[in-house]
Amino acid sequence: MPETSDRKDDHIRIIEEEDVETSGAGFADVDLVHEALPELHRDEIDTTTTLFGHELAVPIVIESMTGGHPNTTKINRALAEAAQETNVAMGVGSQRAGLELDDEELLESYTVVREVAPDACLYGNVGAAQLLEYDLEAVETAVEMIDADAMAIHLNFLQEAVQPEGDVDARGCLAEIERVAEGLSVPVVVKETGNGISRETASRLADVGVDAIDVAGQGGTTWSGIESHRAAAVGADRQEAIGNLFRAWGVPTAISTLEAASVHDQVVASGGVRSGLDVAKAIALGARAGGLAKPFLGPAGRGTDAVVDLIEQLSLELRTAMFVTGSATLSELRSTEYVVLGRTKEYLEQRR
Amino acid sequence: MPETSDRKDDHIRIIEEEDVETSGAGFADVDLVHEALPELHRDEIDTTTTLFGHELAVPIVIESMTGGHPNTTKINRALAEAAQETNVAMGVGSQRAGLELDDEELLESYTVVREVAPDACLYGNVGAAQLLEYDLEAVETAVEMIDADAMAIHLNFLQEAVQPEGDVDARGCLAEIERVAEGLSVPVVVKETGNGISRETASRLADVGVDAIDVAGQGGTTWSGIESHRAAAVGADRQEAIGNLFRAWGVPTAISTLEAASVHDQVVASGGVRSGLDVAKAIALGARAGGLAKPFLGPAGRGTDAVVDLIEQLSLELRTAMFVTGSATLSELRSTEYVVLGRTKEYLEQRR
Amino acid sequence: MPETSDRKDDHIRIIEEEDVETSGAGFADVDLVHEALPELHRDEIDTTTTLFGHELAVPIVIESMTGGHPNTTKINRALAEAAQETNVAMGVGSQRAGLELDDEELLESYTVVREVAPDACLYGNVGAAQLLEYDLEAVETAVEMIDADAMAIHLNFLQEAVQPEGDVDARGCLAEIERVAEGLSVPVVVKETGNGISRETASRLADVGVDAIDVAGQGGTTWSGIESHRAAAVGADRQEAIGNLFRAWGVPTAISTLEAASVHDQVVASGGVRSGLDVAKAIALGARAGGLAKPFLGPAGRGTDAVVDLIEQLSLELRTAMFVTGSATLSELRSTEYVVLGRTKEYLEQRR
Amino acid sequence: MPETSDRKDDHIRIIEEEDVETSGAGFADVDLVHEALPELHRDEIDTTTTLFGHELAVPIVIESMTGGHPNTTKINRALAEAAQETNVAMGVGSQRAGLELDDEELLESYTVVREVAPDACLYGNVGAAQLLEYDLEAVETAVEMIDADAMAIHLNFLQEAVQPEGDVDARGCLAEIERVAEGLSVPVVVKETGNGISRETASRLADVGVDAIDVAGQGGTTWSGIESHRAAAVGADRQEAIGNLFRAWGVPTAISTLEAASVHDQVVASGGVRSGLDVAKAIALGARAGGLAKPFLGPAGRGTDAVVDLIEQLSLELRTAMFVTGSATLSELRSTEYVVLGRTKEYLEQRR
Numbered sequence A, B, C, D: 001m002p003e004t005s006d007r008k009d010d011h012i013r014i015i016e017e018e019d020v021e022t023s024g025a026g027f028a029d030v031d032l033v034h035e036a037l038p039e040l041h042r043d044e045i046d047t048t049t050t051l052f053g054h055e056l057a058v059p060i061v062i063e064s065m066t067g068g069h070p071n072t073t074k075i076n077r078a079l080a081e082a083a084q085e086t087n088v089a090m091g092v093g094s095q096r097a098g099l100e101l102d103d104e105e106l107l108e109s110y111t112v113v114r115e116v117a118p119d120a121c122l123y124g125n126v127g128a129a130q131l132l133e134y135d136l137e138a139v140e141t142a143v144e145m146i147d148a149d150a151m152a153i154h155l156n157f158l159q160e161a162v163q164p165e166g167d168v169d170a171r172g173c174l175a176e177i178e179r180v181a182e183g184l185s186v187p188v189v190v191k192e193t194g195n196g197i198s199r200e201t202a203s204r205l206a207d208v209g210v211d212a213i214d215v216a217g218q219g220g221t222t223w224s225g226i227e228s229h230r231a232a233a234v235g236a237d238r239q240e241a242i243g244n245l246f247r248a249w250g251v252p253t254a255i256s257t258l259e260a261a262s263v264h265d266q267v268v269a270s271g272g273v274r275s276g277l278d279v280a281k282a283i284a285l286g287a288r289a290g291g292l293a294k295p296f297l298g299p300a301g302r303g304t305d306a307v308v309d310l311i312e313q314l315s316l317e318l319r320t321a322m323f324v325t326g327s328a329t330l331s332e333l334r335s336t337e338y339v340v341l342g343r344t345k346e347y348l349e350q351r352r
């Protein structure tokens, strides 16, 4: 198996076996104010939203995770079938392997998603650093690969910096993102991968015409942590230590959501989102939808029904939160009363 | 036994056997300022208050708990005898079973309270959602059932949302409450059941003419927790998880007391009130009286004397707090100096 | 042995054997700012202060503790000999037994202090509530008993309220204190016994001419805790529970010191003072001296040398703190830079 | 072996064997804001800085530690060889033994550093208190001993105060520092040794012409703690207790860095700096470089390579932090966005 593809396999094994989740996303510091008298029927609450021009039944995103190794086809099939069934959005993992390697079996790990989910909102994934190598056409190829509704460009420079073999040249990325945002046939979402996006960065991205931002903040899956494990396995002590040192680096998800939403209209909150209540809090903070990666990995291994079940669970949790805040729609939820406490409050106060 | 009645039995068993109390009511964050030189005789302090037009010896309320199952007659008798003896207020549990089922033995579980407590301040209990089914006459029947001094209308939509069989239609409740508040022969108190009432909701209730508010805030008995246990018992995983997720949902009692008291004159603080010192703090925050449910359950099972003993204990604790804050009356206690610390302080600051 | 006298014995046994110290005096929240370049010779720092018109070598007070039982003569002798040797101030415990019982052996437990400490600053002790029974002459008798330099009047109404046999009539005390403050031949210090004195109370005391205030705030020995143990021993459940409930009641010592010092010039900080560093912090907060009770009890049992040793230790600790804050005198220490953090900061902010 | 020399040996043994590190430097309360899109090549980031007129490859200082005992030659050789190899700054420990004792072997423990590090930025070390005994010529002798690029004058009065044999005369030190700062042939840095330097002190030092300040704040190696252990070993109970009491005394490093940097241009942050990320935070707070002592002790014992390895590790950690904050140079890092939380935030707010 080629390197890019094997690495993916490595990552998934570590995520399943090791403790590579951090805390501190900040949702525990956010309290939605209870509405004792909601004047709604819970089952008539409207949870639909529009993301990348697609109407979702619930504001839930299955975050970019996998593809690029034959082993991952099963995972992506389950996720996509569930996305189709429940009408939520889903991203595939980095399409680099799909673009660079010429292997039908491997390619299927991506293409499967559109096969089984003809109507779902699906989006592709490329790394910002790779844009330096790809022309617009290559990105369009990635779009076509899954007939994508949008394309995610991920920022993961901390992860690269922790990898012994990492690509640590981040120059010119913004210009490349601008080029793609201008020229691509579908909307572009720029996403982090666990360290969040500050207001300043979100603002620069808005300025170059990016259509949406997925914060992927600090508080969930930690790629520094994952790479630290990988480094340990090959005896790369220096990287192991750095991975640990930066294990919880980044803008906490709750903060990042608020900051990005202050400059951008279409924000996905992700990174440590672990329940429909977290999704509700994220929306109250200004997000359009909440995204989860790691929590879907286990269910995806068990099959489509398990994924559907998780989505329905999250959906009912969100609906319940909307019910007891008296929010008939997501836009009402967005303006519901909340308080921010503890460390998150302190952080916010200093970022104003 | 019919469903409504059996459910009550279930609830009481779970409350007695499982851990279904939360923390965070906020009283631990409230510090009354000591008065080293009180210039009072402790035993001449006046603890009387007027609630629902009835003068109580101490501002203590035995919160709405039970009735509706023959097993509960014993509990209600003990509580009511104690209320009569000590002159505190007492509520019965939801009278739904009493109104809907035609069963003498069952009915006695309610009527016993007035039989043994001819002079006490007793109040009835119906759910806000049931008002949609009842006309005013039905509510009057509930009043007559116990010759009630007031009628409590409870709001428990989170609990309903957690129950597999729950009634999650909250539409039109405010109008129904208004109708009852206007037409009923006795004062109406609207109460939550463990998730608190925000200033906004209290304000809407005040506007429709409700006579009193019982906050039943977050920090004591958790109905989400209770329903989670019930769901677990019947294998309803989804509800079990939601019950857990919303276990500590709601406006903390101390906050809710302050907020409700800012728009309403007659507020009962309940939800995690666990001592006469908590009652004192609640009154300093603006409450008319403090209410306790769970702490009375054990004593009620042991008999009237145990209940009287608890009331006397609470009463002496309150009196002691009044003594060392130099408060000769409850209205002096209401204006005693206090500080609010920690999370409660942060919460408050953001709700101003 | 008469009741008053035996009770004293009881108390001392409990204080020695049980955990009747609380935390939360607030000194841990106070940080004195380091002076790296003090420009002083540590051993030439001037730690003298004037208390009750008497110049002390160090601003340390052995707080009122005992007397009234023949067993306590040994303790008071050791304390007084040490006070004489080191020139610190010392109070005797309540002189009630000495005033009310006619027993030479018992009386000696008080008179011993002046015998062995002809030059020390010694002060007497009566309860505020007893002033209602005593005329000025009786208080003068207490002064003469030990040829006192000052007379402490203690406020301990919470303790009384916890005792089954407690005297809970606090009416008229302020007027009695005024009468004594006006008429007595020596200065009068009003002291609490572990629950602190608020700014409001300190202000009322200043207004009636009291010469000094000893805050005895929350955070050290807890009399509610002690009485709770005594109540438990005689099966007085109600008092046992109340003692526990009010175990940590009161104005924390650091706060009380600041508040009292804002309205009074001569303030002793006590209650949880446990080192010379705490004394230094107390003085930075505005105190004239720091007082300790419980820490002296063990050494007093071992003899004069152990008490002297503790005073010298405290004194060197204070001197070290003065050295590293660059304070050549106590008045410089009083204006040294400090910060107040945590709960103490929050408390203060709300009392401004 | 003479006393001064043996004491050094003692210290090092205790630092290696006992727990003499405190927490609370404050770096954990400082969060640098992530830059998801740094637009830099990590390996082209410029980490050079100028310290004492010398350009360093990375802003890392091996803090003053040792010399003065033949045993320490090996340590100093390893540190200096590494400083030469990596081009960081290095200080020697107090040169008192070198100045006062006439012993070739002992002297070599200092002179070795320049022998093996002809090009490195090396600085000498004398105590402020010793300046009272030395004339300028003696300090020049210390400079010449290692052909120093700068001379550190250390302030360690708390340590002296804890030592039974300590020199606690701090009078006249500022004037002596001024004399040396004016007359010496090389720049003068004034440093603490673990208790920090406040803004007020930094300001006085700036006024007398000191060229740099090394804060050596609270949060790392504690000399009070070390002396407490030494005191315990000789049964000096009083000093043992005082050492413990003042174990965590001082201005926390993060605070001290901010305060010193507000009045001085050339500030080294030290005391509990434990990673390149801490160095990055220190620079964001205004430092010119970060210094570490204790972390170098173990590697120095293992040899030059181990020291080089640690410097490279720190350097890569710093570089990574610069990369993910988008800082191409240290001056950009100095103006990167950060937040200050928790106790450190509270401390700061009160020092404004």
Ligand SMILES: Cc1cc2nc3c(=O)[nH]c(=O)nc-3n(C[C@H](O)[C@H](O)[C@H](O)COP(=O)(O)O)c2cc1C
Residues within 6 Å of the ligand: A011, A012, A015, A063, A064, A065, A066, A092, A093, A094, A125, A152, A153, A154, A155, A191, A192, A193, A194, A216, A219, A220, A221, A270, A271, A272, A273, A291, A292, A293, A294, A295, A297
């Ligand atoms: C197994 C796994 C694989 C991932 N692969 C990618 C990827 O290929 N591209 C990408 O942009 N993000 C990837 N991520 C990051 C997620 O899309 C997401 O931003 C982040 O993990 C969300 O946090 P959570 O896992 O805490 O929910 C991956 C995450 C996981 C858990």
Ligand SMILES: Cc1cc2nc3c(=O)[nH]c(=O)nc-3n(C[C@H](O)[C@H](O)[C@H](O)COP(=O)(O)O)c2cc1C
Residues within 6 Å of the ligand: B011, B012, B015, B063, B064, B065, B066, B092, B093, B094, B125, B152, B153, B154, B155, B191, B192, B193, B194, B216, B219, B220, B221, B270, B271, B272, B273, B291, B292, B293, B294, B295, B297
């Ligand atoms: C056993 C039990 C039964 C209850 N039943 C009712 C009820 O029927 N109607 C109602 O309005 N509240 C009911 N409650 C809620 C209480 O009236 C009250 O609002 C809340 O529990 C107060 O909190 P505490 O238990 O922490 O003191 C019940 C509570 C308990 C513990």
Ligand SMILES: Cc1cc2nc3c(=O)[nH]c(=O)nc-3n(C[C@H](O)[C@H](O)[C@H](O)COP(=O)(O)O)c2cc1C
Residues within 6 Å of the ligand: C011, C012, C015, C063, C064, C065, C066, C092, C093, C094, C125, C152, C153, C154, C155, C191, C192, C193, C194, C216, C219, C220, C221, C270, C271, C272, C273, C291, C292, C293, C294, C295, C297
């Ligand atoms: C053993 C003991 C006996 C005491 N007896 C008296 C007393 O008779 N009169 C009085 O005013 N305070 C008395 N106190 C209270 C102290 O004077 C003092 O205010 C308080 O305890 C100081 O706190 P500390 O013990 O935490 O240092 C006593 C305290 C102790 C520990």
Ligand SMILES: Cc1cc2nc3c(=O)[nH]c(=O)nc-3n(C[C@H](O)[C@H](O)[C@H](O)COP(=O)(O)O)c2cc1C
Residues within 6 Å of the ligand: D011, D012, D015, D063, D064, D065, D066, D092, D093, D094, D125, D152, D153, D154, D155, D191, D192, D193, D194, D216, D219, D220, D221, D270, D271, D272, D273, D291, D292, D293, D294, D295, D297
């Ligand atoms: C083993 C050791 C010896 C030290 N000796 C000296 C010294 O001789 N002169 C001095 O100015 N500081 C001395 N220091 C203090 C350091 O230079 C420095 O200010 C402080 O320890 C930095 O903190 P850290 O150890 O937490 O990194 C010494 C520190 C250590 C750990």
